[in-house]
Amino acid sequence: MQRVLFITSTRIGDAIINSGVLDHLVRTRPQARFTIACGPLAASLFSETPRLERIIVMRKKKAGLHWLDLWRQTVGLKWDLVVDLRCSVTSHFLRARQRRILEKSKIPIPKVAEAASVLGLDAPPDPRLHLSGAVRTEAADRLPGDGPWLAICPSASWIFKVWPAENFADFIRRFTASGGVMPDAHVVMLGGPGDAVYAQPIFDALPQTSFVDLVGLGLPETAACLERCRLYVGNDSGLMHMAAAVGTPTLGLFGPSDDRCYAPWGEHTDAVRGPATFAEIDGAHDDRREHPESLLADLTVDTVYDAAKALFERTA
CATH class of the missing domain: 3.40.50.2000 (Glycogen Phosphorylase B;)
Structure with missing residues (x-):
């Protein structure tokens, strides 16, 4: 089993923009289980992610202490892959075989393409939301x-x-x-x-x-x-x-x-x-x-x- 930590946005729109990268990982890593870190507004968007292990809800705190909270909740595991679309320092201090941390574009480009660059994907995957039969x-x-x-x-x-x-x-x-x-x-x-x-x-x-x-x-x-x-x-x-x-x-x-x-x-x-x-x-x-x-x-x-x-x- 592989473990993937996916760190995405607080805002709903940005989290949806980033969802294509997550879907690409779901499709290309069939043995992986996923932990998703995001803000409280976006958390429900990911509840039906295939092979979801955990959603870590990051509630903003003064002085960036929510990043320390994330580190405390993830440092005890060895991750096969950490994908960080928040460009955070926290990802550098986790045990990971691979880590991919977004570098924001210096010129205006579609945010979907910017997110895809974290994996070096030439063709950006379309954003996708997984929904249950019940909804x-x-x-x-x-x-x-x-x-x-x-x-x-x-x-x-x-x-x-x-x-x-x-x-x-x-x-x-x-x-x-x-x-x-x-x-x-x-x-x-x-x-x-x-x-x-x-x-x-x-x-x-x-x-x-x-x-x-x-x-x-x-x-x-x-x-x-x-x-x-x-x-x-x-x-x-x-x-x-x-x-x-x-x-x-x-x-x-x-x-x-x-x-x-x-x-x-x-x-x-x-x-x-x-x-x-x-x-x-x-x-x-x-x-x-x-x-x-x-x-x-x-x-x-x-x-x-x-x-x-x-x-x-x-x-x-």
């Missing part, structure tokens, strides 16, 4: 029949990355209208705990639209529902990367984040932004994270509609 059965109950289902996530980790709610409402109205691309489609509203504040203005603006409100649903359950959707449109967020990873045609909305690095990955995906480049938006603000409003104001509904229509038709 897929629950998803079929939540989204019965053939739909069609249009998935929308109007939230993001920061307000400056959020397309305005009135734009989402206008897009949904037009896209699901009788003459739209998905006439009479059911709209699946997604988001994390506390994201109802982003969804409610859209509900209020579209009282006649058929919504399925799944805001706050668990990550594996959300992924299984996304598998059943015909199209996903949403901000740059973890759920955008999740939609792409489960094979749903995915359109990511960008502005103050770099689509060269964080665009959804795969042939069934696309990213769209307004006329301002990431560099222009970034250069206009000392600290985007302090900005109290959306920085996607230049991304029009027409632009998103046309991009979503093109993606829908390309993936028919």
Whole structure:
């Protein structure tokens, strides 16, 4: 038996981006058992990993003491392979036959490709989430029949990355209208705990639209529902990367984040932004994270509609 320690991200989106590397290891090391170290938000994403031995949840502590905790929990074993996508010092102080520690790219490249470089892979493996039969059965109950289902996530980790709610409402109205691309489609509203504040203005603006409100649903359950959707449109967020990873045609909305690095990955995906480049938006603000409003104001509904229509038709 081989033992592999896989150290991945705290953030949901980054953990999903890194999941292709984990899946590559699962497929190419059939004798290996896996221990996965990640943050609490991402932990449930890995619960169905084949031959999973343990998930170590790293809860952030002052002065980086969570890394000391990880060392204490892993130093007693001899690892056949340690793969560290967090670029940590801890990996150097573990007993390992092989260790692969990510070196971040100095130029903007897709984060999926950057993650694959830790193993020297020329063709980056697609992100992949392993889901149980139980969550897929629950998803079929939540989204019965053939739909069609249009998935929308109007939230993001920061307000400056959020397309305005009135734009989402206008897009949904037009896209699901009788003459739209998905006439009479059911709209699946997604988001994390506390994201109802982003969804409610859209509900209020579209009282006649058929919504399925799944805001706050668990990550594996959300992924299984996304598998059943015909199209996903949403901000740059973890759920955008999740939609792409489960094979749903995915359109990511960008502005103050770099689509060269964080665009959804795969042939069934696309990213769209307004006329301002990431560099222009970034250069206009000392600290985007302090900005109290959306920085996607230049991304029009027409632009998103046309991009979503093109993606829908390309993936028919």
